[in-house]
Amino acid sequence: MYSKGLKPLSIATVVVVATWLALVFFYAPLDADQGFVQKIFYVHVPLAIVALCGFVAGGIFAIRHLRSGDRSYDVKSYVAIHMSIIFGTAVLITGAIWAKAAWGHWWVWDEPVLVSFLVVFLLYCVYYPLRFSIEDPDRQARYSSVFAIAAGAFVPINFAAVRMAESFTHPRVLSQTGGSMPGEMRLTFLVGILAMTLLFVTLWKFELSSKNASMQLKRLRRRLEATA
Amino acid sequence: MPALPLDEAGKYVAGAYVVLFTLVVVYIAIMAAKISRIERELTDLADLADKREPDEREPEIERDGEPVA
Amino acid sequence: MIRTARAILRKDLAIELRTKESVPAMTLFTVTVFVLFHFGLDRDSLDGELASGVLWVTLLLAAVIGVTRLFATEREQGGIDGLLLAPVDRTALWLAKATAMFVYLTALELVAVPTFGVLLLGPDLFAALPVLVPILLAANIGLSAIGALVSALAAETRARELIVPLLLLPLVVPLLIAAASATEPLLRGDQAAEDLGRWLGLLSLYDVVFVLIAVAVFDFLLDD
Numbered sequence: 001m002y003s004k005g006l007k008p009l010s011i012a013t014v015v016v017v018a019t020w021l022a023l024v025f026f027y028a029p030l031d032a033d034q035g036f037v038q039k040i041f042y043v044h045v046p047l048a049i050v051a052l053c054g055f056v057a058g059g060i061f062a063i064r065h066l067r068s069g070d071r072s073y074d075v076k077s078y079v080a081i082h083m084s085i086i087f088g089t090a091v092l093i094t095g096a097i098w099a100k101a102a103w104g105h106w107w108v109w110d111e112p113v114l115v116s117f118l119v120v121f122l123l124y125c126v127y128y129p130l131r132f133s134i135e136d137p138d139r140q141a142r143y144s145s146v147f148a149i150a151a152g153a154f155v156p157i158n159f160a161a162v163r164m165a166e167s168f169t170h171p172r173v174l175s176q177t178g179g180s181m182p183g184e185m186r187l188t189f190l191v192g193i194l195a196m197t198l199l200f201v202t203l204w205k206f207e208l209s210s211k212n213a214s215m216q217l218k219r220l221r222r223r224l225e226a227t228a
Numbered sequence: 229m230p231a232l233p234l235d236e237a238g239k240y241v242a243g244a245y246v247v248l249f250t251l252v253v254v255y256i257a258i259m260a261a262k263i264s265r266i267e268r269e270l271t272d273l274a275d276l277a278d279k280r281e282p283d284e285r286e287p288e289i290e291r292d293g294e295p296v297a
Numbered sequence: 298m299i300r301t302a303r304a305i306l307r308k309d310l311a312i313e314l315r316t317k318e319s320v321p322a323m324t325l326f327t328v329t330v331f332v333l334f335h336f337g338l339d340r341d342s343l344d345g346e347l348a349s350g351v352l353w354v355t356l357l358l359a360a361v362i363g364v365t366r367l368f369a370t371e372r373e374q375g376g377i378d379g380l381l382l383a384p385v386d387r388t389a390l391w392l393a394k395a396t397a398m399f400v401y402l403t404a405l406e407l408v409a410v411p412t413f414g415v416l417l418l419g420p421d422l423f424a425a426l427p428v429l430v431p432i433l434l435a436a437n438i439g440l441s442a443i444g445a446l447v448s449a450l451a452a453e454t455r456a457r458e459l460i461v462p463l464l465l466l467p468l469v470v471p472l473l474i475a476a477a478s479a480t481e482p483l484l485r486g487d488q489a490a491e492d493l494g495r496w497l498g499l500l501s502l503y504d505v506v507f508v509l510i511a512v513a514v515f516d517f518l519l520d521d
Contacts, residue, residue, distance in 0.1 A: 036241060040240065097240050097243050097244045097247070126460065130451070133455045145517070149514055150446060150507075150511075151468075153507075162474065164474070165474045206259065207259075210263070217266060217273065220273055
């Protein structure tokens, strides 16, 4: 029963998201360098952190799937990756908007986190064609899990590599907001992470519940049509 | 680059938050489509189950064409 | 396990020697791409980061060709079922395929790198070789480990030729970053190796992590 606990979770999400928005626009101070544009930071970075954690969670569910053979873990892995791709799209778009507003270009190669994220995003986009080109359901689940594990391990290595590459040629530009944040900004940022995490988990459960309903319906149809 | 004036900056910030909101709403729309499909399926299956009930009462007579001894 | 791996490897290398399908194609592709770069960039000689980038991207694209064909013989002749029926560790299969890929890559580079030195490279290649060779070998290890895994992942899918490049290329981005950055100072006029330790360190980390992962998960692939 994937929808168990979904209602309190949704309510919590609404409350935290509302609090977060209020904090961003009414509480957090204005940034000295970037002015009002810096507010994008509070949506872009929490989204990125949650998306990356979602990818890694997909890998962890995949490990549990392979070790136990329980296919429900594979579904959880798939939906986590699916949600992370959706959140990832938001990360890239908000990142581009921020780059345009702050530095005049829609894309900057100087920012290692954004570049790493693009590579990770491109990799995980291949999850769908891989998964849906395998017809046998058992094999589909197993191969998807193998991919999720390899890709999950890839995420930290990729971030380390890109960071190493960029720090030689370009100074790190976005880190000034991360380094010495005043308390109010830090609080808003943390609430933002909580808000995005709750949003992720709520949508994840929602999607799982819907998938499960479809699967049960298929089961029911098979039984009814078999004996008809 | 110097900080943008508030009216210009506002458009970009609004754009970023609107992106998030739009994605969530698009997701809701997709889920709405899924739910209506589930509802249709469920109704179909309920009809299927209903239709079967009356048939099951007389299988012997129908199938063999001979009176049951 | 090693014995099984060696047997499979010997068979693969024998087939490759006889049919000459993978390595000549990869080599021809590489040289052609060098020529394309000459026309595309409109340059007679490259050095430094441009040379390093052209060399490594071309090698990676050639690797894609090799990886796509890694399990080709098994698929075409149904040899996989024979292998799977035998009570062997799947890991032996991975080891054999990865080693085969390593051999193909090394053979490719024996021809491709001097060709690059002749066709496109400005500074002298010989002086760079002593440091370039370990970088190439370290990169080959990572490429082979990941390549064997990706090839198995894509082996059973219908859209094999599309999935392999899409899977392989993002996964080797850290390897590309490390290898190209390490090679870049070697191909410049002054040819002093900078920060070699750091980049070789990243390459080694990449190799170790993905060898471990490949060994850990390969058992779950290629089942019936």
